[in-house]
Amino acid sequence: MAEFWDMGGYGAYVWSSYGIALVILLLNTVEPYWRLRRTERRIARETAREDT
Amino acid sequence: MMRWFHQLGSPPHFMAISRRLEPFLAVPAVALCLLGAYAGLVWAPADYQQGDAFRIIYIHVPAAWLSLFVYTSMAVAGAIALIWRMKLAEIYVVTAASLGASFTFLALVTGSVWGKPMWGTWWVWDARLTSELILLFLYLGVIALNNAIEQPRSAARACSLLALVGVVNVPIIHYSVEWWNTLHQGPTVTRFDKPAMEWSMLWPLLTVALGATLLFGWLVLVRMRAELLWRERRSRWVRRYLAGEEAGNG
Numbered sequence: 001m002a003e004f005w006d007m008g009g010y011g012a013y014v015w016s017s018y019g020i021a022l023v024i025l026l027l028n029t030v031e032p033y034w035r036l037r038r039t040e041r042r043i044a045r046e047t048a049r050e051d052t
Numbered sequence: 053m054m055r056w057f058h059q060l061g062s063p064p065h066f067m068a069i070s071r072r073l074e075p076f077l078a079v080p081a082v083a084l085c086l087l088g089a090y091a092g093l094v095w096a097p098a099d100y101q102q103g104d105a106f107r108i109i110y111i112h113v114p115a116a117w118l119s120l121f122v123y124t125s126m127a128v129a130g131a132i133a134l135i136w137r138m139k140l141a142e143i144y145v146v147t148a149a150s151l152g153a154s155f156t157f158l159a160l161v162t163g164s165v166w167g168k169p170m171w172g173t174w175w176v177w178d179a180r181l182t183s184e185l186i187l188l189f190l191y192l193g194v195i196a197l198n199n200a201i202e203q204p205r206s207a208a209r210a211c212s213l214l215a216l217v218g219v220v221n222v223p224i225i226h227y228s229v230e231w232w233n234t235l236h237q238g239p240t241v242t243r244f245d246k247p248a249m250e251w252s253m254l255w256p257l258l259t260v261a262l263g264a265t266l267l268f269g270w271l272v273l274v275r276m277r278a279e280l281l282w283r284e285r286r287s288r289w290v291r292r293y294l295a296g297e298e299a300g301n302g
Contacts, residue, residue: 004094007104013169014107017162018089021111024158025085025267028151032274039278040294043285047294 063280064289066140070273077270084263091256099253106253108166113241114261115159118268119187120222122152126194127219130212140276142208143283145215146198147275151268153191160184171235179228180236183221190218204283 007014092110099106126145133141163181164174175181194211201207229238240248241257249257284290 007107008098010103010105010169013105013165014093017108017111017165018093020161021115021158024154028154028267028271032271032278036274036278036281039282040297043281043290043294044298046285047291 063139063284063287064293066280067277067293070277073273074270077266077273081263081266081270084259085267086263088256088259088261088263091259092253096253096256097250102170105166105169108162110257110260112159112162112166113257114264115155115162116184117261118264119152119156119159119184120225121265122148122155122268123187123190123215124219124222126152126215127222130215133208133212134216139283140280142205142212143276143279144272145194145211146208147279148272149191149194149198149211149215151272151275153188153195155264155268156184156188156191160188167235176235178234178236179232180225180234183225183228186221187218187225190214190221193218 005011005015089110092107096107098104126148129141129144129148132138133145160181163184167176168174194214197214198207198211201210228234229236238248241254281290281293
């Protein structure tokens, strides 16, 4: 197992690449849904204000 | 076919279709990315020259592929937006840009992290690296232009034009390793004869690339829905849609 993490001495390079990819993909995945919900709320607020 | 195209162009249909497509994109996207990454890290044999450092390829090449694919698709959408004034094409151009920028950034960073142990340097100003950096600036240009112009439709048209003009950089990036002397290795996958990689190393790469492309498709559709709702917020269909949404959740 330790050998696997060591990646033949290139562990730092390999794992930092996979790590940053994971972070970017997670952000990319969360952001669209966050944006969609924020947009829906903003429109709902605007609509409510106009209706009163 | 034309009817289908028209229906897709109509906003309420787009909302419905993209929501129905969502699980069919998201599930295989995540599954293929995980499978490919696992296979690349565990099952693929170490490279005879680069040892285990070559495993960075399973991040680097899919990210670079997407950086080119997304930009090219933005240029096509940009042309459609400019010629036919199709709203969804305009929205695609402005919403795909930040995803494309993130993949370009990832390709540059992982390339740099790979370059250090292999070439002994994080960065060189050679053709491949410089043209990819310019691609990042083009993406950032589209994003900045969209933010700078108040009126959304004029902004989208300006962005479409920039996307279209900038697409000349895409073949330059692709062929840079053949046209100029560079530290970057030549093409390993997109060759007309057989690829320069063993199948056991290649299939995880193709798996991640396909998964990442589906992932992009899934996420850009979600971003497009948000942008479409916002742009059309005064229209009746958005109100009906949001009312239905609330009823569905409540």
